[in-house]
Amino acid sequence: MTQFYGKTKICYGPYALETLESFPASHAFVVTDPFMVKSGFANQAVSHLKRKGISFDIFSGVEPDPTLQAVVEATGLFLRSKADMILALGGGSAIDMAKAISYFGRKADQNRKTLLVAIPTTSGTGSEVTSIAVITDKVNAVKIPLNDELLIPDAAILDARFTRTVPPQVTASTGMDVLTHAVEAYTSRHSNVFTAIYAERAIRNVFSYLHRAYSQGDDMIARDNMLIGSCMAGLAFTNSGLGITHSMAHSLGGLFHIPHGLANAVLLPVVIDFNSFDAGVKYREIAEMVGLPAATVEEGTRNLVSAVRDLNASMGIPAHVRELKVNESEYRKSLDAMAANALEDICTESNPRMPSHDDIVKLLESVW
Structure with missing residues (x-):
């Protein structure tokens, strides 16, 4: 038997970002990088959370090639935040890290239901719809591809305006x-x-x-x-x-x-x-x-x-x-x-x- 599996709701085109206001969440854990914060892109995203009355915490410590150690640290912050949505904003590193946080968070608390939403700001990994997240093991100097259906985001928002300034x-x-x-x-x-x-x-x-x-x-x-x-x-x-x-x-x-x-x-x-x-x-x-x-x-x-x-x-x-x-x-x-x-x-x-x-x-x- 051959099968094709896809669970991600894909929202794309002009004003796709407004879809953030439609998700059933009360508190979001935003996973992004320092540039997204400094450039104002993160503010564009969270403005829609504010409009819907969704509170949020921002984790902006994502670095290129996220490490296992960083994921463990961020997962602890997520678990303490009591968030019911993880919002990934950035390139493949931010989305992969958010997916790993969601995955390990689910393993730590199986009764916790968390919505995972990804907003890619580069056209590259396709991580916003995949079951794969790549994490770096610094100790052994190797990249580890994780593969599990739990890693597939619930929704992806494709707004090309976020990619316009990519060098x-x-x-x-x-x-x-x-x-x-x-x-x-x-x-x-x-x-x-x-x-x-x-x-x-x-x-x-x-x-x-x-x-x-x-x-x-x-x-x-x-x-x-x-x-x-x-x-x-x-x-x-x-x-x-x-x-x-x-x-x-x-x-x-x-x-x-x-x-x-x-x-x-x-x-x-x-x-x-x-x-x-x-x-x-x-x-x-x-x-x-x-x-x-x-x-x-x-x-x-x-x-x-x-x-x-x-x-x-x-x-x-x-x-x-x-x-x-x-x-x-x-x-x-x-x-x-x-x-x-x-x-x-x-x-x-x-x-x-x-x-x-x-x-x-x-x-x-x-x-x-």
Whole structure:
């Protein structure tokens, strides 16, 4: 049996933020980062809580790549707050942290019912609709992907106005995260007709709108379509799983603090080439859907790899890890550890081609 699961109420478009006034809550625990507070974005969100008479506490201590230690601390604050809503406002880090707080809070008090609402301010992770949250274990220098239906938000509010001021390089790296989600969902060994529909639309959106959003930040049509594409890619991969681009990116990012989307962007071309032995037909389909010559599987795969590399280059994303200020000696010493971590990553199981330890090492060597 094949199934597709989605529980998140998705509110999108102009004035979507007003949906906050419709949720049945009395006290909200707002999870965000310092920039959201300083920029006034947090105030825009909580103004709707005030209008509805919903009291709130703001936790603004979210940092990039939230750590397990930070999640434990914030969960304690949440439990003491007696909140019946967790409101996540920010990029993937804020949403993942809010999801983890909700998850561990539920485990600590199973009788407590809490509404989880996510407002993404970047077009990247799709975390607002997924069952996955990525937390960093600083002690072992590795990113841990949690996967549980309890992590799926109850509602997502997609308001592209929050993404308008995202800097070009962040737009680029998070946008390539969207593409990686969609491509890996489409080619996953657990892909199905429903995940393919969402993944295809996300892929089309990235190739049509990412560079526009990167080069013209005020282009709200591009911003809106990237935000929708990010959400659709999330709906796809939370049901199909991902692949070794993400497995290696988790390991690479955990050890060398490379932003997740950037790591995915560097790795995706070599993974497409590696997987083409088993997923070449699907890569040809992707090439065709974005208008690339694909008379044969080989031509389609080759042109897709080139198109991804060209998109990266057009946004200043390097082709090699060495261009990301990573020490070569440390990188080469870490190859075996990164490969071992990648093989144990939950994303590897759904990759269309099962890699060996040596395969992962060679792929990591190829992007140096």
